[in-house]
Amino acid sequence: MVVTNERAPTSPLLTPSALTRLAREVLESNLANVWIEGELTNVSRPASGHLYFTLKDAGAQVRCAMFKPRSTWLPFKPADGLKVLARGRVSLYEARGEFQLIIEHMEQSGEGALRLAFEQLKTRLAAEGLFAESNKRPIPAMPQRIGIITSATGAALHDVLHVLGRRFPLIEVELLPTPVQGKEAPPAIIAMLDATARARRHDVLLLTRGGGSLEDLWAFNDEGVARAIARNPIPLVSAIGHEVDFSISDLVADLRAATPSAAAELLVPDAREINRRLQHDLGRLHQRMRRLLQAASQRNDHLLARLSQQRPQTRLDRGHQRLAQAQARMARLAQHEFAERRSRLLNLQTRLHSQHPGTRLAFRRDTLRGFHRRLENAQGQRIERRRARMQALGASLHALSPLATLSRGYAILLDEHSQSLVRSVQQAPAGTQLRAVLADGRLRLRVETGD
Known part of the structure; x- marks a missing residue:
């Protein structure tokens, strides 16, 4: 449905939906937080958990809705005839075009009025500081x-x-x-x-x-x-x-x-805590006093020692002590100097004795004797080595000598005329004059026949 006018419209043309939406926005923006007191009637709580009711007084009534979960937080059970104080925002139910109040807080009227007065005074005094x-x-x-x-x-x-x-x-x-x-x-x-x-x-x-x-x-x-x-x-x-x-x-x-x-x-x-602290502080005070007394006693002893050191007798005793120490140091220095000079003299005597001609001659004679003994020993050792080597070579030569072979029963045949060694029967035909060399002598031989 569209609302029209026979004359040309002088304001924007609205649909019912737009008009109700505009009305809802105006109401909600201008009446966003209001307090209302009245009597409950037509209380209804469907399965959704929301709470629907009407607030009325002698002259008017307002439809209200309190949505879950706020509706489940109420400290009392809403019932018809109960007087309450509620806070909410004014709105419009667009589907029916009905004015309604969306409740956010609700309490019974007697105590609620006092709480409202409390909140108002609290806000005012807080603003004053x-x-x-x-x-x-x-x-x-x-x-x-x-x-x-x-x-x-x-x-x-x-x-x-x-x-x-x-x-x-x-x-x-x-x-x-x-x-x-x-x-x-x-x-x-x-x-x-x-x-x-x-x-x-x-x-x-x-x-x-x-x-x-x-x-x-x-x-x-x-x-x-x-x-x-x-x-x-x-x-x-x-x-x-x-x-x-x-x-x-x-x-x-x-x-x-x-x-x-x-x-x-x-x-x-707490007096007991104070007493504990006092006892603790008293102990610390005693400890501090003991340290102060010890420090004062040490300073007193130090001053007494300094005073004793400044007495004439003490200074004289220190002088005697320093004199005795100086004398002892002088004696030690003299003894040390004497010992050092004696050691130096003995060293010079030793050096002089070592440079004496007789000492040097005896030293050279001993050295010559040593060289002679070393030469004799070396010559004897060399002769012994040569003898041992000659014996070894003789043994080796004897082992390789033909005489050693002859001594085992062999003989060497030589051609009588040519003196050549006969190694084969072809070298000695019949009638050849030979000489046989044996271990203990020689024999003259003549070949009769050859095999």
């Missing part, structure tokens, strides 16, 4: 007097006094009783804070009470209390409720403790 770290004052490490602003009958006071007595019994504690719940509590707390600021009697203040609901702790979310804490010149520790509880006073205070007992732990040191 009351929570800035630069405004925080340091808590004294060893306070002498602590002022406790709390109820005189509350359990928080008992816990704080028990911890303070256990950790540091010497601390001076002053109770500054004030109501900590109800309408009369904020002005009473403010008056007590201003009174301590004027008196300036305390080193540190502790503002505390035990746990409770948000309504029970609401006095510590009062703007006047927060500003009284901020203008008080005395460092202040806040310990309101349990560890999960946070208040405006905790944010303005110089230090926040999780519980009253934890605040007492932070305010004073």
Whole structure:
């Protein structure tokens, strides 16, 4: 479907889809985060886990949707007729063109209103700088007097006094009783804070009470209390409720403790730990004093020794000692010089004796005798070597001599006329005159016949 006009259009022509999309964008950009309080009706949770319902009051109603997983995080079960406080963004369901609210957070109305007031005050005071770290004052490490602003009958006071007595019994504690719940509590707390600021009697203040609901702790979310804490010149520790509880006073205070007992732990040191440290420091001091005394004693002994060295008798004794040492050195030098000269004289005598003609002649005679003995020995050894060699050569010659062969029964035949050696029967025909040489002589022979 297209929306038209008989006259020429003076603005862009839109489709329903474009128009609803444009409307959704306008709503979501201008109403991105709104708080709404009303009564639940038509509560529905389909299988998808999303939550659909309507918020109404006496004059109107708004369709709402809370998508998973936020719908599963609710600390209560939504039901028709329940009053709630919700936060979400305005949107448009384009398929039906219906205005709706997308819920991101929802809580029951009674406590939710207080939380909304808490968040608004917290945002405003933070913008003013009351929570800035630069405004925080340091808590004294060893306070002498602590002022406790709390109820005189509350359990928080008992816990704080028990911890303070256990950790540091010497601390001076002053109770500054004030109501900590109800309408009369904020002005009473403010008056007590201003009174301590004027008196300036305390080193540190502790503002505390035990746990409770948000309504029970609401006095510590009062703007006047927060500003009284901020203008008080005395460092202040806040310990309101349990560890999960946070208040405006905790944010303005110089230090926040999780519980009253934890605040007492932070305010004073442990006396046993201090005693251990003192004992340790005392031991170190004794050790230091002993070292100083030893050093002083050593310096005193040194000075006494120097003073003793400067006495006339001491100086005279040192002179006698140096004289005796000089005399001993002179005696040792004279003895050494005498021994050296005697050694030199003996050396010269030895050299002179070695150069005497008789000594040199005897030395040469001994040398000549030695040469003669060496020559005789060498000649005898040479004769013996020659004799042994001649005997060896004679033995070798005898072994090769024909006479040695003849002595074994052989004979040498010589031609009587030519004196040539007969080696064959052809050389000695019948009638030849021969001579036979035997080992012990010669024979004349004549050949009769030849074979």
